[in-house]
Amino acid sequence: MKEWLTVNETSFYTEKSEATIRRWLSEHKNKKNTIKKIDGKTHIKTSFISEYFTIKNDTHNSSYDNQEHEKQKAGLILEKQNKDLIKDSQSIIKELIQQRKAKSYLPLYITIGFIILFIFLSFISYYLFKEYKLELTNNQKSKIVDISANHQKEVKILKDQLIDTKKTYSVLIKEIKDTNNKLTVNQSNTIDKKEKEIEILQKELNRINSQINTDSEIIN
Numbered sequence: 518m519k520e521w522l523t524v525n526e527t528s529f530y531t532e533k534s535e536a537t538i539r540r541w542l543s544e545h546k547n548k549k550n551t552i553k554k555i556d557g558k559t560h561i562k563t564s565f566i567s568e569y570f571t572i573k574n575d576t577h578n579s580s581y582d583n584q585e586h587e588k589q590k591a592g593l594i595l596e597k598q599n600k601d602l603i604k605d606s607q608s609i610i611k612e613l614i615q616q617r618k619a620k621s622y623l624p625l626y627i628t629i630g631f632i633i634l635f636i637f638l639s640f641i642s643y644y645l646f647k648e649y650k651l652e653l654t655n656n657q658k659s660k661i662v663d664i665s666a667n668h669q670k671e672v673k674i675l676k677d678q679l680i681d682t683k684k685t686y687s688v689l690i691k692e693i694k695d696t697n698n699k700l701t702v703n704q705s706n707t708i709d710k711k712e713k714e715i716e717i718l719q720k721e722l723n724r725i726n727s728q729i730n731t732d733s734e735i736i737n
Contacts, residue, residue, distance in 0.1 A: 519563065520562065520563055520564075521553075521555065521560040521561065521562055521563065522560065522561055522563055522566065523558050523559065523560055523561075524538050524539065524542070524558075524559050524561070527561055527566055527570075529573075530566075530572045530573050531566065531570040531571065531572060531573075532573070533570060541569065542559065542561070545565075548565070550562075551564075551565035552565075
């Protein structure tokens, strides 16, 4: 067993969580002889740990050591990969800087390209807007023409109906006038006939009265 253990190792050997170990350390942070920093990591003296916790026996040490070894190995591999990545990134950055120096006019060209693109997009937007506005105007005109045509059809239908009605009324008025004239003629003929009959009857009556007077004189 090592004389000094890290927080991670202490958690492993005591089977306590790291949070528990750190709380326990905060309670004994003044004990500098048993708690100290080594390579930036907190280390705890094994004898001091055993006063408060049960430490696993040495049968478990080998498995933990193997785990630590694997962790260290993985850490070294990761560190090497990071270094390689940093080195590659630095090389790429240097190459980009060199390309930028070699092509100092590239930002200007990019700016001009963006300006041209902006002008082109503005032109396209204006053209599309103009087409859309023209389409709306044509649609409105088409609707107005349709409404006007429908209105003219309705007016024509109404005119035809009025003409038919006028004709019908004219025929009715003519028939009424004809009927009235016929009645007037018939009435006039009837009156003339009756007057003649009355005249005849009056003459007959006068004759009879004359005859009666004559007869009366003879009798007397």
